[in-house]
Amino acid sequence: MISISKSKRYYQALLGKDSDYEGIFYVGVRTTGVFCRPTCPARKPKFENCEFFATAKEALLAAYRPCQRCQPLSLPNQVSHVIQTLLKAIEENPEKRWKDSDFRKLGIDSATARRQFKKRFGMTFVEYARSRRMGLALKHIKEGNMVIDAQLSVGYESSSGFRDAFSRIMGAPPTHKNHVILKAAWIDTQLGPMIAIADETGLYLLEFIDRRGLEREVERLRKKLKAAIVPGENEILKKIEFEITNYFTGKNLFFETPLHQVGSPFQKQVWEELQKIPTGETRSYFDIAKLIGKPKACRAVARANGTNQLAIIIPCHRVINSNKELGGYAGGVARKQWLLTHEKKIQK
Ligand SMILES: [Zn+2]
Structure with a gap:
């Protein structure tokens, strides 16, 4: 999220068509649904209708389409x-x-x-x-x-x-009543927006919206449960939003939201083990494989780790390579690093 003070500075740059800000921010215009570069020649929107983004990808993920006039996705004339x-x-x-x-x-x-x-x-x-x-x-x-x-x-x-x-x-x-309905909500965090999907009894999914493979994950979940997903709110979504906010502000790093874990017995075993990794610490894939009594199943553990749909809550980010390198993360390695540093800092 971009701070208010930064937004105000960006807005001034936008009014002045300040080319120093090219590539620094993009602006989404709520009333038209387009996003622009700072120097767009079009008439400037009101401040309250502007939404600022650090990258074009974030603007696309927020459903803005590129402006025809300033073509924010291209270098000028190229x-x-x-x-x-x-x-x-x-x-x-x-x-x-x-x-x-x-x-x-x-x-x-x-x-x-x-x-x-x-x-x-x-x-x-x-x-x-x-x-x-x-x-x-x-x-x-x-x-x-x-x-x-x-x-x-x-x-x-x-x-x-x-x-x-x-x-x-x-x-x-859904067209008829006996359809399973899951509700989905959008949660803004310091590391970018997340999507949460839940029914009345538990949370099925929590992911960064630009996570690699999210689209297929959502589809898989929906097909498995024969459900439709609609925007909305329920007690579970309110609870997870509250807990995620506390997690990011460092007020409380622990989660009590009831979870639904959709996966094979092996995947569930791995996910359960992940939840035992103390906050602020890390384990290797090999450690986890040993802990579940399958020391040779390193790769399968890594795969199960990668199919986790409950980011942060099931802390797959706390699993790193045996050589202490960070390893991969579906939400991006920069986020993994941030989460680990944050947890270490708060736990002290
Ligand atoms: Zn434009």
């Missing part, structure tokens, strides 16, 4: 034909998942697209498309908007794309 074609294709059909054959149809080589996007935007084309899709799907969760169906079909230039993006990931809104 947009290749390949990139232009692909950006246009995404806006026409944001829920699409891209296969090699789709690139061929547009006469574009997928490796070229990948390389060019990475070079220009610091993310591959597939990551860009996914961020845009997730942003659209998560928009109503962010806004806590309960009314899905009617609202999805109005107010968007690509309403069918938006509806598809939401229902493909979150499940079609």
Whole structure:
């Protein structure tokens, strides 16, 4: 999250079209749903309608689309034909998942697209498309908007794309009563927004919204439970929001929210062991494998660790490599480092 004082400074830079701030921030405009670079020539929005982001990816994940005028995803005057074609294709059909054959149809080589996007935007084309899709799907969760169906079909230039993006990931809104309904809420944290999914009795998922593979995780959960996910609130979501806020402020690092763990007996065994790692400490994959009595199952432990859907609460971030290197983290290694440092500091 960007602080108020920083936002005010950014807003001044925006009014002055200050090119010193190029690449430092992006601004999302709530009234139009577009995001811009600081020097955009378009009429400037009011401060209260601005939302500032450090990266273009964050703006995409918050459901903003790139401004046509200032083209925040390109260096000025340096947009290749390949990139232009692909950006246009995404806006026409944001829920699409891209296969090699789709690139061929547009006469574009997928490796070229990948390389060019990475070079220009610091993310591959597939990551860009996914961020845009997730942003659209998560928009109503962010806004806590309960009314899905009617609202999805109005107010968007690509309403069918938006509806598809939401229902493909979150499940079609329920049409009859005996449908399992899970509620999803958006939680802002110091390390970026998280999504929480729960029913009335427990929490199923807590993840950073830009986590690698989140989309498939949500789908898997939904299909397994034959559920639809709608934006909303319940006691469990209120509780986890409260606890996560306390965790980040350092007031209390412990969680009591009831959990539903969806996984195989082996995965559950690993997750249970993870929860025994004391706050502020780390273990290696090998340590965990030994503790569950399967010292040779290091790789399976690492996999089970990676499939954890309850970030922070089930502390998969406390598992590091045997050589003391951090190892991977689906939410990004920078976050892993932050969480470990935070826990160590607070536990002292
Ligand atoms: Zn603009």
